[in-house]
Amino acid sequence: MTFMTMTSTEIDPVDDKSIALDNSNPSPGAPPGKHTPAVSGSRSAQPVLEKLFELYPQLFGAEFRPLKLGIFQELLAAHPEQLQRESLKAALGFHTRSTRYLQSVAAGHKRHDLQGNPGEEVAPEHVYLTLLELFRRRQTRAREDLRPKFRAQLMAAYEASGLSRQDYQAKVQNSDADATALLEEAFAEREQKLAKHEALRRTFESSGKSADEFAGMYGIDKRELAAAIKA
Numbered sequence: 001m002t003f004m005t006m007t008s009t010e011i012d013p014v015d016d017k018s019i020a021l022d023n024s025n026p027s028p029g030a031p032p033g034k035h036t037p038a039v040s041g042s043r044s045a046q047p048v049l050e051k052l053f054e055l056y057p058q059l060f061g062a063e064f065r066p067l068k069l070g071i072f073q074e075l076l077a078a079h080p081e082q083l084q085r086e087s088l089k090a091a092l093g094f095h096t097r098s099t100r101y102l103q104s105v106a107a108g109h110k111r112h113d114l115q116g117n118p119g120e121e122v123a124p125e126h127v128y129l130t131l132l133e134l135f136r137r138r139q140t141r142a143r144e145d146l147r148p149k150f151r152a153q154l155m156a157a158y159e160a161s162g163l164s165r166q167d168y169q170a171k172v173q174n175s176d177a178d179a180t181a182l183l184e185e186a187f188a189e190r191e192q193k194l195a196k197h198e199a200l201r202r203t204f205e206s207s208g209k210s211a212d213e214f215a216g217m218y219g220i221d222k223r224e225l226a227a228a229i230k231a
Contacts (some may be wrong), residue, residue, distance in 0.1 A: 058116035
């Protein structure tokens with residue numbers, strides 16, 4: 001499968017002015033608050049990233065947090081002597097393209113303001129595109145097929161969105177045919193799982209047995225049975 005490359009503004013647009021992104025990827029082993037430069041463009045961003053780490057360790061330090069929309073303009077207004085428009089744009093672009101930042105978005109963390117306070121949720125379509133970008137990066141390096149795990153992550157994100165299937169698919173719709181196919185496969189797996197749980201629940205309820213007795217009789221994992229009963 002060949003997936004299209006996402007731009008940073010598609011994945012996580014932290015500013016209304018469409019911050020341009022560096023396609024480089026910081027080393028996952030970089031120290032807290034540090035991005036390891038991969039190309040010359042990232043080197044020019046490094047001093048600004050270090051300044052942001054110094055000013056806002058709660059956002060750019062040991063843990064990266066999704067940034068609120070419009071934070072670019074707020075940073076410029078708060079530090080006109082220390083931060084310049086173009087270098088800040090490059091630094092934020094590099095930061096929001098980093099794997100560590102994308103992992104924070106994919107984990108479902110809320111967007112944070114300059115004081116480190118959580119605010120609005122990241123839009124479902126941006127979580128989806130973030131998961132897709134992380135999958136694309138990992139699959140190019142992995143020896144095993146990561147699609148099953150990716151499909152499970154997609155369904156977890158869908159369930160967390162609170163949207164109907166129709167509304168969710170409308171929000172995440174894009175021109176990447178391979179990504180669309182994986183999403184369809186994920187929904188198909190989910191429907192099969194729900195049908196299996198429903199059948200298991202009905203059989204259990206009609207058995208008159210306790211959960212432990214029923215699981216023992218049919219060799220069913222107790223966690224799977226509990227999930228079916230709860231559903």
